[in-house]
Amino acid sequence: MTEQTPARQTPARRPRGxxxxxxxxxxxxxxxxxxxxxxxxxxxxHGTSIAEIAQQAGIGQGTVYRYVSSKRELxxxxxxxxxxxxxxxxxxxxxxxxxxxxAQDMVTQIxxxxxxxxxxxxxxxxxxxxxxxxxxxxDKELKARVVGLxxxxxxxxxxxxxxxxDKGWLELSAEQKPIIxxxxxxxxxxxxxxxxxxxxxxxxxxxxxxxxxxxxxxxxMKRGA
Numbered sequence: 001m002t003e004q005t006p007a008r009q010t011p012a013r014r015p016r017g018x019x020x021x022x023x024x025x026x027x028x029x030x031x032x033x034x035x036x037x038x039x040x041x042x043x044x045x046h047g048t049s050i051a052e053i054a055q056q057a058g059i060g061q062g063t064v065y066r067y068v069s070s071k072r073e074l075x076x077x078x079x080x081x082x083x084x085x086x087x088x089x090x091x092x093x094x095x096x097x098x099x100x101x102x103a104q105d106m107v108t109q110i111x112x113x114x115x116x117x118x119x120x121x122x123x124x125x126x127x128x129x130x131x132x133x134x135x136x137x138x139d140k141e142l143k144a145r146v147v148g149l150x151x152x153x154x155x156x157x158x159x160x161x162x163x164x165x166d167k168g169w170l171e172l173s174a175e176q177k178p179i180i181x182x183x184x185x186x187x188x189x190x191x192x193x194x195x196x197x198x199x200x201x202x203x204x205x206x207x208x209x210x211x212x213x214x215x216x217x218x219x220x221m222k223r224g225a
Contacts, residue, residue, distance in 0.1 A: 029067050031057050033081045036074050041126035045075060045138050072138075079135055079142065082127050083149060089120045092156050096163075103169040103221040110160070150185075157181040169221050180220065187215065 035057035039048050050071055054061045068074040095113050100106040121128055136146040158181045164170035165177075172180060 028059075028063070029077075031059070032064055032067055032074070033077050036078050037082065037126075037130070040075065040078060041130050041134070044134065045071075050074075075135070075138065075142070079131065079145065082131050086120060086127060086131065090116045092153075096156065096159055103164060103167075106160070106164060106169070107221075154178075154181050154185060157184055164221070 032053065036048075036053045039053050039056050043052070048071070050061055050064055053071075053074070054064050057064070064074075068077065090113055092113055095109050098109055100109060131146070131149070136143040158177060161170065161172065161177050161181055165172055
């Protein structure tokens with residue numbers, strides 16, 4: 001009987017190319033979005049090309065197209081990224097989570113959120129320009145998203161007003177509340193615009209925030225609240 005020789009095992013082949021890096025896809029996507037943000041805010045949407053974004057990111061155009069199909073799709077991702085960063089910095093939910101003991105405490109907390117917003121504008125002025133100005137001029141779809149963002153902020157202001165009403169510090173009807181919320185948002189706009197287009201110093205900013213807070217407190221809240 002002939003003795004059988006064991007079959008020779010073929011060593012497993014190594015996969016070609018570079019080894020996979022954990023989280024590389026997310027890192028690359030963030031890299032592309034951050035590069036796109038820099039170029040878009042500097043040159044505008046219509047003055048920016050995918051080639052320039054790829055160059056800013058230090059990668060090839062083909063790599064960019066692995067993650068997005070067009071410049072317009074990339075703009076959507078940049079918009080979402082900028083909004084998330086803005087909300088993370090300002091953290092309006094912390095205001096809603098707090099439980100103020102008085103109307104003055106509530107106004108003070110609103111002032112803290114305002115200061116965070118101005119600090120963000122100081123650090124990255126292009127972010128607010130992109131979210132509030134440049135994006136709305138691209139097309140109707142993105143303009144609708146900007147309007148939706150404004151509605152979300154308006155809802156946060158309305159929640160603060162509801163809290164003041166529930167605590168007995170404020171008297172507003174259901175019809176008046178959305179109007180007052182809108183007016184309070186409009187009061188904040190001049191200060192934001194000045195921060196974007198000019199170099200307001202800290203003293204002027206403090207005066208504006210303090211003045212707006214005084215109007216909100218003395219003009220809306222009950223006396224003794």
